Amino acid sequence: MNPIPQHILVTGGAGFIGSHLVEQLLALGAQVTVVDDLSTGDETNLVYAKQMAGDRLQFIRATVSNALVKSNIPRCHEVYHLAAAVGVRLIVERASQSIETNVLETSAAIRWALRDGAKLLVASSSEVYGKGVRVPFMESDDVVFGPTTSSRWSYGYSKALDEFLTLAAVTESNLQAVIVRFFNTVGPRQKGEWGMVLPRFIQAALAGNPLEVHGDGSQQRCFCDVRDVAPALIQLLRSPQCIGRVLNMGSDEMISMRELAERVIRNTGSTSRIQNVSYEQVFGKGFEDLKVRQPSLQRIRDAIGFAPRISLDTTITDIAAVLRGARTEERAA
Numbered sequence: 145m146n147p148i149p150q151h152i153l154v155t156g157g158a159g160f161i162g163s164h165l166v167e168q169l170l171a172l173g174a175q176v177t178v179v180d181d182l183s184t185g186d187e188t189n190l191v192y193a194k195q196m197a198g199d200r201l202q203f204i205r206a207t208v209s210n211a212l213v214k215s216n217i218p219r220c221h222e223v224y225h226l227a228a229a230v231g232v233r234l235i236v237e238r239a240s241q242s243i244e245t246n247v248l249e250t251s252a253a254i255r256w257a258l259r260d261g262a263k264l265l266v267a268s269s270s271e272v273y274g275k276g277v278r279v280p281f282m283e284s285d286d287v288v289f290g291p292t293t294s295s296r297w298s299y300g301y302s303k304a305l306d307e308f309l310t311l312a313a314v315t316e317s318n319l320q321a322v323i324v325r326f327f328n329t330v331g332p333r334q335k336g337e338w339g340m341v342l343p344r345f346i347q348a349a350l351a352g353n354p355l356e357v358h359g360d361g362s363q364q365r366c367f368c369d370v371r372d373v374a375p376a377l378i379q380l381l382r383s384p385q386c387i388g389r390v391l392n393m394g395s396d397e398m399i400s401m402r403e404l405a406e407r408v409i410r411n412t413g414s415t416s417r418i419q420n421v422s423y424e425q426v427f428g429k430g431f432e433d434l435k436v437r438q439p440s441l442q443r444i445r446d447a448i449g450f451a452p453r454i455s456l457d458t459t460i461t462d463i464a465a466v467l468r469g470a471r472t473e474e475r476a477a
């Protein structure tokens with residue numbers, strides 16, 4: 145990898161993935177500015193980064209578009225745009241705010257990168273594949289969304305628009321950008337409150353509460369540890385062959401939600417039981433979910449040799465240890 149450029153902007157840097165990325169960047173010697181409005185993030189996610197950084201970390205509590213016009217941030221060499229409204233439950237409950245955040249803030253991040261002549265990484269999502277049925281999902285696949293009357297699809301649509309905006313700037317303005325479609329990313333600091341399944345299961349298991357599995361639990365997903373993901377983001381943005389491309393990011397090892405709940409119970413030694421709840425009960429009428437969501441990792445493997453190393457059992461053990469307060473995240477990592 146080339147030497148790390150001096151000044152890097154991370155939008156959404158006080159969030160789950162963002163805060164792990166910030167630590168990686170600081171460890172490489174960069175100066176980092178975090179812009180985060182703390183809507184779902186938490187400044188405590190940056191405690192360890194602050195210890196590492198001394199005066200190399202600046203935190204600005206603001207939306208991306210406000211920070212772009214109001215703040216006096218020095219020129220950035222790289223922008224990692226992770227700020228977004230995240231989580232299916234959040235999107236269903238606050239659809240208009242979520243759509244605006246995802247589209248308008250990405251537009252602001254693009255303008256920021258163009259103004260500074262910086263490279264840009266845009267966080268997209270596996271939700272862009274909508275309800276496509278191909279296994280595994282390849283970046284060149286058609287996207288298939290449900291009707292606009294179901295707000296559940298607005299997250300996928302908004303992320304797809306982010307991709308169109310970014311790719312248009314690549315073509316029209318020679319923006320140096322990479323788009324990353326995250327599949328389920330998990331690890332310490334992820335919150336369960338907006339529907340993220342693994343922290344929700346682990347919190348319930350530790351409290352002895354039922355683990356609520358949506359539907360019959362046969363739906364399959366793939367989980368990748370954030371500590372595998374964060375360093376790969378830096379590699380992607382710094383690999384010339386990735387510029388102007390869309391890449392899947394995640395693990396391709398599938399597990400059903402029923403098996404995941406069983407694995408969490410076993411791993412934590414919990415006495416909790418599994419309780420099936422209907423999608424309708426959780427998300428309202430007409431909610432559609434995918435049976436299988438698995439990425440093809442061919443492109444990212446070819447590009448940077450990406451291969452997740454941390455097992456799901458290790459991730460569960462580490463998250464549980466942090467939640468129990470038995471050890472700090474840093475030692476868990």
Ligand SMILES: NC(=O)c1ccc[n+]([C@@H]2O[C@H](COP(=O)([O-])OP(=O)(O)OC[C@H]3O[C@@H](n4cnc5c(N)ncnc54)[C@H](O)[C@@H]3O)[C@@H](O)[C@H]2O)c1
Nearest residue numbers: 156159160161180181182183184185207208227228267329
């Ligand atoms: N975690 C996953 O499994 C996953 C899957 C697919 C896509 N993603 C994408 O990865 C990115 C990071 O997600 P995460 O899991 O770390 O979620 P997160 O909620 O922890 O992080 C998002 C951060 O963005 C901040 N934010 C939201 N709106 C903002 C705004 N207008 N201005 C500034 N900051 C704002 C939040 O406060 C939060 O800190 C998001 O773009 C998300 O869509 C994540």
